Amino acid sequence: MPIKETDREVILTHPTNDTTSVTILKYGATVYSWKLKSEEQLWLSTAAKLDGTKPVRGGIPLVFPVFGKNSTDEYLSKLPQHGLARNSTWEFLGQTKENPPTVQFGLKPEIANPELTKLWPMDFLLILTVELGDDHLKTAIEVENTSNSKELKFNWLFHTYFRIEDIEGTMVSNLAGMKLYDQLLKESYVDKHPVVTFNQETDVIYQNVNPERAIQIVDKGVQIHTLKRYNLPDTVVWNPWVEKSQGMADFEPKTGYQQMICIEPGHVHDFITLAPGKKWNAYQLLCKEELNYQAIQ
Numbered sequence: 001m002p003i004k005e006t007d008r009e010v011i012l013t014h015p016t017n018d019t020t021s022v023t024i025l026k027y028g029a030t031v032y033s034w035k036l037k038s039e040e041q042l043w044l045s046t047a048a049k050l051d052g053t054k055p056v057r058g059g060i061p062l063v064f065p066v067f068g069k070n071s072t073d074e075y076l077s078k079l080p081q082h083g084l085a086r087n088s089t090w091e092f093l094g095q096t097k098e099n100p101p102t103v104q105f106g107l108k109p110e111i112a113n114p115e116l117t118k119l120w121p122m123d124f125l126l127i128l129t130v131e132l133g134d135d136h137l138k139t140a141i142e143v144e145n146t147s148n149s150k151e152l153k154f155n156w157l158f159h160t161y162f163r164i165e166d167i168e169g170t171m172v173s174n175l176a177g178m179k180l181y182d183q184l185l186k187e188s189y190v191d192k193h194p195v196v197t198f199n200q201e202t203d204v205i206y207q208n209v210n211p212e213r214a215i216q217i218v219d220k221g222v223q224i225h226t227l228k229r230y231n232l233p234d235t236v237v238w239n240p241w242v243e244k245s246q247g248m249a250d251f252e253p254k255t256g257y258q259q260m261i262c263i264e265p266g267h268v269h270d271f272i273t274l275a276p277g278k279k280w281n282a283y284q285l286l287c288k289e290e291l292n293y294q295a296i297q
């Protein structure tokens with residue numbers, strides 16, 4: 001059976017390769033495991049809560065309608081960091097394709113976390129589509145403004161935690177030449193380094209990353225993850241390093257920052273504004289590809 005549903009989660013197994021699978025928790029519609037030929041591709045904290053008491057520390061949490069903590073918008077500023085999608089239980093809508101196995105999850109105010117929809121009383125419908133290829137994982141989102149009078153203002157982001165061997169031997173390519181905002185230094189500048197490397201806490205937002213750029217995570221010269229994006233102009237690169245990991249109760253083991261890197265495609269530098277009745281779509285596609293250094297234009 002390629003699709004298995006339990007009260008808590010949905011597991012898809014690839015029909016031609018049963019060692020390739022994806023597991024999606026209904027809480028947050030959070031993908032928390034993606035195995036390609038038995039090898040886990042995503043990082044998950046050993047202290048991650050999978051019982052709906054806290055957003056999942058690892059996998060692919062979904063960030064909506066606000067990235068980070070907002071301080072200016074009348075309603076968005078009332079929401080906790082990263083919004084309400086990752087703290088709400090989504091509805092499993094079923095399978096939409098046999099091969100590649102594809103499923104959908106939905107979220108609307110009537111079923112979202114009531115404590116949070118009270119703070120942000122907007123009309124919306126989110127449909128998440130998860131497609132498990134034999135060589136890729138695609139997560140696509142559609143946001144619909146279901147109000148007939150009010151605009152919908154939001155950010156979207158896939159907070160993807162990739163599993164890596166060793167952060168100090170890892171580099172991220174094809175972001176060179178892009179403008180970024182450093183959330184720690186509170187400064188914007190153009191990244192002129194040919195590749196991104198890591199030796200300290202990193203929390204940066206690359207803006208308007210050319211959609212043709214495939215972002216690649218490279219381990220000692222070997223491509224281990226490739227990330228493609230549609231309609232997601234910004235990319236957050238985050239590693240908490242030593243001190244920040246110590247401060248997060250659900251981040252275990254404390255040395256786990258060495259085995260993870262978050263590369264998070266989103267639309268977060270500014271807000272998307274949807275007129276009543278309109279829809280917005282985007283996706284990320286995770287795969288393996290030959291190393292392809294895309295030079296600065």
Ligand SMILES: O=P(O)(O)OC[C@H]1O[C@@H](O)[C@H](O)[C@@H](O)[C@@H]1O
Pocket residue numbers: 081082159183203204236238264
């Ligand atoms: O601890 P949280 O809410 O899951 O956030 C984790 C990180 O998420 C990243 O997207 C942000 O850029 C960081 O600033 C933040 O620390």
